Amino acid sequence: MKIKVKYFARFRELAGVSEEIIELPNGSRVSDLIEIIKERHPKFKNEVFAQNEDADVNVSRNGSYVSFDEELKDGDVVALFPPASGG
Incomplete structure (x- = not known):
């Protein structure tokens, strides 16, 4: 299945692209997608x-925030956001 991945803010800089298509086997989860992203983009x-395998990454699937356990479907759009900061 094909998943469109969009990177925002600092993640876009680290990946070196604003979006890309990643192919995954049927039944893959967000965590599987993250593993492929880590392989493709060493800076990311x-x-x-680097310090935490469960890093604070906000993930949305088709506009709704989801966990790393969320199952993906062909054609999904996944967006990755760094944690919000400020005060």
């Missing part, structure tokens, strides 16, 4: 997941 892996 090294800076976001």
Whole structure:
């Protein structure tokens, strides 16, 4: 299945692209997608997941926030956002 991945803010800089299509086997979850992203984009892996394999990453699937356990479907659009900061 094909998943469109969109990167926002700092994640866009680390991935070096604003979006891409990633192919995954049927039944894959967000966590599987994250593993492929880490393989494709070493800067993303090294800076976001360097200290913590469960790094604080906001993930939306088709406009709704989801967990890393969420199952993906062909044609989904997944967006990755860094945690919000400020005060």
